[in-house]
Amino acid sequence: MSVTSVAVDVQGAERAPEQAIQGRSQWRLTWRRLLSDKVAVISLIVIVIMVALAIAAPAFAALTGHPPDSAYPNTGETAAGLPVAPGTNGFLLGTDGSGRDLLVRILYGARISLFVGVVTTLIATVAGVTVGMVAGYFGGVIDAVLSRFVDAVLAFPYVVLALALAVVLGPSLTVILGVISFFTWAGISRIVRGQTLSIKEKEYIEAARSLGAGPFRIMFVHILPNLLAPVLVLATLFIPQAIIFESTLSYLGLGIQPPTASWGNILGDAQSFYQQAWWYVVFPAAALLITTLAFNLLGDGIRDAMDPRTERIFAAGKRRKLDRARRKAARRGDQPAASAPGEA
Amino acid sequence: MGAPDAERTAAQQADGQPAPRPESDDDILIRVENVVKHFPVKSIGFTRRTVGQVHAVDDVSLTIPRGKTLGLVGETGCGKSTLARCVAGLIPVTSGRVLFEGNDLSRLSRRQMQPYRREIQMIFQDPYGSLNPRQRVGSIIGEPFAIHRMASGGERKRRVQELMERVGLNPEHYNRFPAEFSGGQRQRIGVARALALRPKLIICDEPVSALDVSIQAQVLNLLADLQDEFGLTYLFIAHDLEVVRHVSHAVSVMYLGRLAEAGPKEPVYETPRHPYTAALLSAAPAADPNTAASRQRIILVGDVPSPIDPPPGCRFHPRCPKARQLCSQEEPQLEVKAGDPVTHVTACHFPVEAGENLAAAGSRESGI
Numbered sequence: 001m002s003v004t005s006v007a008v009d010v011q012g013a014e015r016a017p018e019q020a021i022q023g024r025s026q027w028r029l030t031w032r033r034l035l036s037d038k039v040a041v042i043s044l045i046v047i048v049i050m051v052a053l054a055i056a057a058p059a060f061a062a063l064t065g066h067p068p069d070s071a072y073p074n075t076g077e078t079a080a081g082l083p084v085a086p087g088t089n090g091f092l093l094g095t096d097g098s099g100r101d102l103l104v105r106i107l108y109g110a111r112i113s114l115f116v117g118v119v120t121t122l123i124a125t126v127a128g129v130t131v132g133m134v135a136g137y138f139g140g141v142i143d144a145v146l147s148r149f150v151d152a153v154l155a156f157p158y159v160v161l162a163l164a165l166a167v168v169l170g171p172s173l174t175v176i177l178g179v180i181s182f183f184t185w186a187g188i189s190r191i192v193r194g195q196t197l198s199i200k201e202k203e204y205i206e207a208a209r210s211l212g213a214g215p216f217r218i219m220f221v222h223i224l225p226n227l228l229a230p231v232l233v234l235a236t237l238f239i240p241q242a243i244i245f246e247s248t249l250s251y252l253g254l255g256i257q258p259p260t261a262s263w264g265n266i267l268g269d270a271q272s273f274y275q276q277a278w279w280y281v282v283f284p285a286a287a288l289l290i291t292t293l294a295f296n297l298l299g300d301g302i303r304d305a306m307d308p309r310t311e312r313i314f315a316a317g318k319r320r321k322l323d324r325a326r327r328k329a330a331r332r333g334d335q336p337a338a339s340a341p342g343e344a
Numbered sequence: 345m346g347a348p349d350a351e352r353t354a355a356q357q358a359d360g361q362p363a364p365r366p367e368s369d370d371d372i373l374i375r376v377e378n379v380v381k382h383f384p385v386k387s388i389g390f391t392r393r394t395v396g397q398v399h400a401v402d403d404v405s406l407t408i409p410r411g412k413t414l415g416l417v418g419e420t421g422c423g424k425s426t427l428a429r430c431v432a433g434l435i436p437v438t439s440g441r442v443l444f445e446g447n448d449l450s451r452l453s454r455r456q457m458q459p460y461r462r463e464i465q466m467i468f469q470d471p472y473g474s475l476n477p478r479q480r481v482g483s484i485i486g487e488p489f490a491i492h493r494m495a496s497g498g499e500r501k502r503r504v505q506e507l508m509e510r511v512g513l514n515p516e517h518y519n520r521f522p523a524e525f526s527g528g529q530r531q532r533i534g535v536a537r538a539l540a541l542r543p544k545l546i547i548c549d550e551p552v553s554a555l556d557v558s559i560q561a562q563v564l565n566l567l568a569d570l571q572d573e574f575g576l577t578y579l580f581i582a583h584d585l586e587v588v589r590h591v592s593h594a595v596s597v598m599y600l601g602r603l604a605e606a607g608p609k610e611p612v613y614e615t616p617r618h619p620y621t622a623a624l625l626s627a628a629p630a631a632d633p634n635t636a637a638s639r640q641r642i643i644l645v646g647d648v649p650s651p652i653d654p655p656p657g658c659r660f661h662p663r664c665p666k667a668r669q670l671c672s673q674e675e676p677q678l679e680v681k682a683g684d685p686v687t688h689v690t691a692c693h694f695p696v697e698a699g700e701n702l703a704a705a706g707s708r709e710s711g712i
Contacts, residue, residue, distance in 0.1 A: 203473035207537070210432050212461035212491045214454070221487075225478035 030229075033305035040301025046294040050287075054114050057107035064090060066101035068108040069259040073099050083277040094279040097269050102279065105261040106287050112262040113291065116176060117243040123181040124242075125235050128188025129227065135189070136196025137219055147193065153186035159248065166254035176255050180245045184238055191234060192227060199226050229306045236299035240292035247288055263288045373577045374431065374545055376406040379440035379450075381426050385652060399651045400426040402601040403440070405678075406579075408545070408594075413571065413578040415592030415609070417585055417624070419648055423601040424581045425469075428549045431579060432466050433457050444545070462492060465538035469550035471530035475522040481508070481533055482518040488540040507536040511566060528559035535566060539574075547579045552587060564591055585628040589613055594687075597621045600659040601651055603678055607688030617681050617688070617695035620660050622702055642702045658693065665702050666694045 034040050053060075061067050075089040077099040086094040086102075093103040135146035162179045169175045199205065200223070208218050243263075249255030250264025258265055263284045270280040380403055385396040401423040408414045418424050429435045431442055433449050442449045449460055465488075468474035475484055485504045489495045495503050505515035511532040522530055531551065538546050548567065552560040568591065570576055582588050588595060589609060596606040597618065605618040616622040623642040644663045649655050655662050661671035670693050678689040696702060 203468050203470050204476040206429075206434060207466065207468055207474050207534075208476075208487065210434055210461070210464075210466045211488050211537070212458050213487070217491065221479075222476050226476070228478075 030302070030305045034301055037301045037304065039297050040305070043294040043298040043301065046290060047298060050110060050291050050294070051114060053107055054110035057104070057111055060107050061101075061104050064092070064101055064104060066091070066104050068104050068261055069100070071099045072101075075099075083273060083280055085277070086279050093283050094277065096266065096280055097273050097277075102266075102283060105266060106263070106284050108261040109263040109266055109284065110287060110291070112173075112256055112260070113243045113246060113288070116173075116180065116246040117239040117295075120177055120180040120184060120242040120246075121235050121238045123177065124184035124188055124238065125231060127181065128185040129192050129224070129231060131185070132189035132192025132194075133196050133219055133223060133227065136193040137200055137215065137223065143193070146189075150186045150189050150193075153183065154190070156183070158183040162245075162249060163252065163254055166249060171249075171254050171257050173256065176246055176249060179249070180242050183245070184242060188231070188234055188238065192231065195227055195230055196223055199223050233299055233303040233306065236295060236302055240295040243288070243292055243295075371409050372407050373410040373445060374406075374408050374579070375441075375443040376404060376427070376431060377441040377443065378403050378405055379427065379430055379442065380404075380438045381423070381430055381435065382438045396652045399601045399654050401430065402654075404598070404601075404603050406596055406603075406606070408577055408579060410544075410577055411571070411575045412593040413580050413591050415588035415595045416579065416581045416598060417583060417588050417595060418598035419583060421648060421651070422598045423651070424583075424598055425549055427598070428466070428547045428579065428581055432464055432547050433460065434466075458492075462488075462541040463543050464545045464547065465541065465543040467531075467534050467538050467546060467548045467551045470554055471527050471534060472522075472554075474534055475530055477522055480519050480521060481513075481525075484522070484533060485536045485540060488537060492541060494541070503540070504536075507540055510570075511536045511539070512562075526559075527555055528562060531555060531559075531563050532566070535563070535570070539570065542574065543576070545577045545579065547581070549581050550583070551580075553582065553584065560587065567591065585613075585624060597624070600648060600654055602659055603691060604660065605688075605690045605692075606678065608685065611685055611688045615684075615698055617684065617690040618660075618692045619664050619666050619696055619702060622696050623665075626702075640702070658691070666696070668694065 057068075066072070072089075072095065075084075075091075077095065078084060083095045083097060083099070083102075084091055086092060088094065091101050091103070093101075093106065096102050096105060131146055131150070135143040135150075162183065165179050166175055205218060205222055208222050213221070246255055246262065247264030247267065250262040251268040253265070253268060255264055256262035258269075266284040267281065267288075270277075270284065274281045379401055381401040382397040382399055384394040385398060386392045387395045404423075404427055406414060406416075416424050416427070426435070430437045430450075433442070433452070437450045440450065444460055444463065447460070449457065452460070479487075482501065482504055483490075485507055486495075486500050489500045489503065494500075501518070505518060508515045508518070513529060513532050513536065517525075522533065525533065531554075534551075551567070552563050555563060564587065567578065571578065578591070580588065580591055592609050594606070594608050595612045597604045597612070597620065599620050605612060605616065605621045612621065613625065616625055619642075623644050626640060626642045642665065644665075646663050649659070649662060655672070657670075657672040657674055658664070658667070658676050661667040664671065674693070676691045676693045678691045680686055680688060681690050681692075681695045684690070
């Protein structure tokens with residue numbers, strides 16, 4: 001068969017479905033698979049609502065007439081100086097220990113939590129991807145130095161160090177962003193390094209090198225786009241961690257400083273009132289739980305919607321655990337059956 | 345039994361000096377001289393001491409005349425691909441020289457190598473692994489232009505589409521991803537990419553091994569047409585002897601990092617002198633059932649030995665049906681054997697004679 005006839009065949013046979021097939025990229029396929037995953041869609045909706053509420057927090061403040069930092073000793077506190085219950089005196093979710101509107105404060109807290117979660121994850125992802133990719137691609141001494149540094153960061157008792165840093169530098173939003181990013185990037189870097197090591201051995205990297213591509217071109221044109229899928233999953237799963245981290249710091253009084261509201265410091269204040277005012281604990285905790293759960297479930301959904309390989313990489317730990325459980329179950333199940341013929 | 349010894353001396357006398365080169369140096373596009381590539385074997389653990397060497401390629405020399413195809417055959421793991429990567433400058437050689445139009449490429453830095461990258465291109469074995477799954481076909485084929493800052497914008501697109509048309513792809517598929525193509529089409533993408541810079545040498549590393557037989561023929565014909573059109577020179581690596589016979593002008597047979605036999609296609613295929621070549625040829629399926637029925641298969645015993653610790657003497661001797669004591673002691677050199685044309689060289693102490701039945705010898709040896 002001559003080449004020209006092949007060319008004609010190819011064109012003739014494939015011109016028809018051109019429109020139908022065009023633009024079916026991996027991202028679009030992933031998106032479609034994601035939309036067929038009910039849990040992921042619900043999580044996405046929850047996150048969108050949460051973000052919308054956070055953005056609309058000033059509107060709620062205006063609507064209720066309760067700015068987040070204003071205390072209402074007359075209407076917002078009982079005679080004994082305790083918070084009022086939800087629905088009392090126009091406080092939809094009740095008030096906090098200082099007689100402030102709990103709903104408005106939770107919504108303002110959402111702004112802080114989501115902002116910290118997203119920004120620290122962004123910083124940590126950029127840093128982690130850069131370090132991990134450089135370490136994995138260049139290998140050798142560069143890898144050894146960077147990887148040991150990553151090990152060192154991961155080996156820190158991070159809460160203790162974060163507390164120490166917050167004490168030394170004084171609590172502020174910048175310090176929180178820095179501290180959380182610093183303890184998150186190392187984990188991302190380690191996974192990105194592993195991925196880079198495996199992508200580096202692919203034939204298309206060798207093909208690029210044979211064309212004369214330099215290390216930067218190979219890293220940014222060939223390795224980075226192939227890292228995006230796992231990194232996106234990772235980032236989605238790191239956002240809730242960052243949110244919880246921020247809450248932990250704020251709860252301990254070393255994060256966001258009062259009177260600025262954050263879920264962590266609301267919960268911290270609430271612990272003195274939990275016997276008298278359940279809503280003071282339940283509502284901010286629920287906001288934290290729902291948000292982090294939604295991000296985690298969305299991350300799982302994205303991972304499942306990506307190609308199966310990604311799933312296996314991140315599910316390896318989970319699968320091992322499952323396997324172990326299954327083996328144990330099998331052993332238990334087998335033992336009576338195996339011993340029975342022996343006894344007979 | 346004394347006959348091969350006598351002939352060996354005769355051959356040595358006939359070949360007292362190196363074989364005269366049939367082509368002048370101007371006609372030789374690439375000359376590989378005594379290339380050695382060893383990979384260190386590192387111990388596991390903190391110190392990572394070097395505990396051994398993988399002798400991937402040991403003292404291999406090749407020459408390819410301009411516009412010709414050299415077929416390089418051998419079993420998996422014999423060092424073919426390593427040699428290809430040394431020639432392409434993808435991995436540094438341990439020793440030896442790679443001369444491209446007389447310029448030694450083996451000691452060049454990445455920057456110094458850059459102009460030669462345009463002249464030497466590669467086509468890879470795996471049409472799925474050799475294309476970046478996240479790149480569109482247009483950027484894959486256009487990448488050589490981007491790297492060498494040649495054509496840009498609309499000009500680049502035009503040239504990429506020309507290339508796509510030339511290799512038999514629909515230029516309208518410019519914006520598609522590799523996953524949307526079949527294996528044969530993907531290999532065409534690889535060919536178009538290799539062709540983009542109008543190279544002089546294309547190293548084909550098992551370019552059709554991963555393809556269906558029907559698709560193999562299409563790709564091979566495409567490569568042949570391109571050779572005629574652009575005067576390309578190919579280093580064609582394969583383990584399929586019939587494919588190599590189809591495309592090559594000359595053939596080199598590798599075994600465990602060394603050349604066993606090399607020469608023009610006809611003598612190597614018609615009258616193989618190295619027992620390994622003979623065994624390979626006898627194992628290849630024949631298209632003609634009459635030939636197949638009359639042929640004696642030489643069954644080699646054992647596996648390919650480890651390249652970390654290759655056997656002493658002739659590397660083939662543990663599996664060779666003709667092996668004698670000398671074979672395990674003295675390493676045979678590539679030389680012209682009696683009755684062969686000067687371009688046909690064999691590294692064997694006891695080369696195969698015409699009409700000799702190696703299959704019988706093999707079974708007798710293994711029976712002892």
